[in-house]
Amino acid sequence: MSKLIPFARRSASAAPDPAAGTSRMSSSEKFISIEGIARRYPAPGGKPNTVFENLWLPMRRGEFVCMIGHSGCGKTTVLNILAGLEAPSEGVVIVDGQAIEGTSLDRAVIFQGHALLPWRTVLGNVAYAVSSRWRKASRAEVEERARKAIATVGLAGSEHKRPSELSGGMKQRVGIARALAIEPKILLMDEPFSALDALTRGTLQDEVRRICIETGQTVFMITHDVDESIYLADRIVLMTNGPEAKVAEIVENPLPKRRERANLHHAPGYYALRNHLMDFLVSRSKSLRDAMPAGYDQRHPPVVRPGSDGPEPIPVPAAS
Ligand SMILES: Nc1ncnc2c1ncn2[C@@H]1O[C@H](COP(=O)(O)OP(=O)(O)OP(=O)(O)O)[C@@H](O)[C@H]1O
Numbered sequence: 001m002s003k004l005i006p007f008a009r010r011s012a013s014a015a016p017d018p019a020a021g022t023s024r025m026s027s028s029e030k031f032i033s034i035e036g037i038a039r040r041y042p043a044p045g046g047k048p049n050t051v052f053e054n055l056w057l058p059m060r061r062g063e064f065v066c067m068i069g070h071s072g073c074g075k076t077t078v079l080n081i082l083a084g085l086e087a088p089s090e091g092v093v094i095v096d097g098q099a100i101e102g103t104s105l106d107r108a109v110i111f112q113g114h115a116l117l118p119w120r121t122v123l124g125n126v127a128y129a130v131s132s133r134w135r136k137a138s139r140a141e142v143e144e145r146a147r148k149a150i151a152t153v154g155l156a157g158s159e160h161k162r163p164s165e166l167s168g169g170m171k172q173r174v175g176i177a178r179a180l181a182i183e184p185k186i187l188l189m190d191e192p193f194s195a196l197d198a199l200t201r202g203t204l205q206d207e208v209r210r211i212c213i214e215t216g217q218t219v220f221m222i223t224h225d226v227d228e229s230i231y232l233a234d235r236i237v238l239m240t241n242g243p244e245a246k247v248a249e250i251v252e253n254p255l256p257k258r259r260e261r262a263n264l265h266h267a268p269g270y271y272a273l274r275n276h277l278m279d280f281l282v283s284r285s286k287s288l289r290d291a292m293p294a295g296y297d298q299r300h301p302p303v304v305r306p307g308s309d310g311p312e313p314i315p316v317p318a319a320s
């Protein structure tokens with residue numbers, strides 16, 4: 001078992017100190033390990049367009065990680081590589097001890113657009129995914145699993161509706177049910193709530209959060225919404241602006257895992273965290289692209305914990 005040590009106390013406004021702020025994850029802790037990946041596209045003139053290179057990111061089992069960065073910095077590219085939809089130009093992604101090759105039902109993707117089959121009912125869409133996962137399951141077993149997933153996202157009673165009969169929020173719920181029904185090892189979400197109205201977005205965030213905590217799901221999610229990341233994430237990965245984007249920092253969320261949306265803003269560290277994320281998006285994402293601090297190591301990006309001057313520091317596993 002990992003020894004627990006209190007994390008370093010840092011002020012939110014302090015610039016991260018790359019040397020002092022790194023927290024290395026031991027090999028046994030790494031469930032997902034992005035190891036030195038690059039993505040380059042050919043460009044006119046011969047010099048390729050490098051979206052990012054030498055990008056490293058480990059994730060623990062059961063962790064909820066959000067990635068934030070400006071448009072074009074390569075977030076979707078990272079997610080597509082994790083999903084196996086794209087191959088990196090260099091580097092490798094290890095999941096549960098194995099280098100990934102292509103797509104797998106172990107890694108479910110929820111896109112911004114729900115991508116449902118329009119001719120199938122809600123039950124039909126979810127059952128289709130379930131039967132792809134468990135090819136030998138009986139029809140009754142498939143239906144039972146599908147119905148359970150549909151009920152989990154609050155759509156019991158709508159099993160026989162087609163996508164055209166559903167609201168945007170309901171369609172997105174079906175997409176979530178379909179992803180959860182195949183019991184993936186990893187859930188990958190690319191701005192899954194961004195097209196929804198604020199009320200529906202909040203409700204779905206609550207449901208996803210509840211489900212992920214109950215099932216211990218490992219999640220990698222891209223968002224542009226700072227508040228969404230504070231509510232959902234255990235760690236928030238901050239990307240500098242592209243091209244040649246870098247993981248500028250990994251921000252540990254100091255708020256308790258069991259957090260309530262209604263009183264989030266009263267939690268110690270909330271404003272320090274929010275201000276830190278906003279400052280990054282407003283200015284540091286650009287200034288860091290132009291010049292990373294001395295000692296910056298792409299393999300071990302700085303880990304910061306805004307607001308950790310608060311009364312109850314949360315223990316983290318010891319560095320390896
Ligand atoms: N097929 C392609 N050919 C050339 N360049 C591409 C291709 N696909 C993506 N890119 C480039 O890769 C970069 C990263 O794209 P990506 O979609 O990963 O960004 P993103 O961070 O997800 O942006 P957004 O927040 O707008 O979704 C962009 O500059 C984009 O132009």
Ligand SMILES: [Mg+2]
Nearest residue numbers: 075076077190
């Ligand atoms: Mg994107």
